[in-house]
Amino acid sequence: FWVKGDGSNHLGALQFVWNEDYAQRYDYGFSISGTEWTKITVLWSDLIPALSNANSKPLDPKGDRQPSKLGAMWIGKWWYWRDYAAHSYALDDFRLEPTIAQETKDYRPAGAPLARVHAKLKAGKPITVVTMGDSLTDYKHNSNSQTNWPKFFTAAIKETYKSDVTLENPAIGGTELRQNLTMMPRWLVVQPKPDLVTVCFGGNDYASGMRGEMFTAAMKDAIQRIRRATKGESDILVITSMPSVESWDTMNELAEACRVAAKDQNAGLCDGFSVFHEVGKDNKERLFADDKVHLGKPGQEAMSKAVVDAIEKNAK
Structure with a gap:
């Protein structure tokens, strides 16, 4: 999808409910700092389970959490954001991509972690x-x-x-x-x-x-x-x-x-x-x-x- 923000450091947000189960929600946050139209590409894995109950599992196209069971897209921030200051952004041209390249690089340090x-x-x-x-x-x-x-x-x-x-x-x-x-x-x-x-x-x-x-x-x-x-x-x-x-x-x-x-x-x-x-x-x-x-x-x-x-x- 495409977004045009208001230049602020506030974020836009999307939420989906899976399979009409309101205890299984998937969220995505995105920047609205740009004031020109910018394309945002979202992998299924970028949609993060918002809750911690036992059934709240990551989406898996090949498993039992198929993205095809996601419901209507909700736009806005849920309770945990705390940031409800006035801000605005425009969204357009939502579409599914046939394929999206996923980063596979392993960033684990070779030596001591710190x-x-x-x-x-x-x-x-x-x-x-x-x-x-x-x-x-x-x-x-x-x-x-x-x-x-x-x-x-x-x-x-x-x-x-x-x-x-x-x-x-x-x-x-x-x-x-x-x-x-x-x-x-x-x-x-x-x-x-x-x-x-x-x-x-x-x-x-x-x-x-x-x-x-x-x-x-x-x-x-x-x-x-x-x-x-x-x-x-x-x-x-x-x-x-x-x-x-x-x-x-x-x-x-x-x-x-x-x-x-x-x-x-x-x-x-x-x-x-x-x-x-x-x-x-x-x-x-x-x-x-x-x-x-x-x-x-x-x-x-x-x-x-x-x-x-x-x-x-x-x-x-």
Whole structure:
């Protein structure tokens, strides 16, 4: 299809419901920054499952999720976008293509997964970082309004390596991993090839029905999509799903999925779940805010330290 935008950094969005099942939705986000007509080509695999229930699977023309069962095309943003500022765009000439070439390059690094960003830090050079996440990372969540782990991380990098950090934080509370893949074009406009992308999700995913094997596949897909979007120039650090007071052990199912996915894709791993179990073994409540789910200052500091340590560890 063709799009003419309003020149803003807001995105356009499409959504389809599969087989009249409203629990199976597929979303696609696209730039409207251009003010001239621009052609956009969408693979079936570019339509991302928006939900985390057990039946919400990627489209597969040769399997049981045939694109032919997609319903009417909806234009606009669903609840998780948060970005509802005034914007406009025109769409025209929707059509199916007989074939579309799909990128097949494997961007997995041959060596240590975080060697490049660590080398820049060791040289004292500035780095750019994108922190994908939910309310544990979102600046706008009330638990992060005064202190938060990304800002502790920025300060720790400056102290440890003397490097300045330009940090883009697109995290949105209440969202899940797949939804943030749909929204990636928003931060790619600002940081098209960041030195490091951190990925931290799990709590909302689990509450919506996401479980271990499915989360492993979703995290592998996320790593691959980030690498394709940045042409392999960004190092990726997967932060395991984090525990809360009530789900202290439960979340290990998704944390293990993160470990498996990171190893399979040769991405960096920050095992925040294990770190919290170690530093909170005598008093886990002290790591959290009053709701016992989101991070208090000690938890934010522990998270920041875990990420800084992981960069060193994953550079070898």
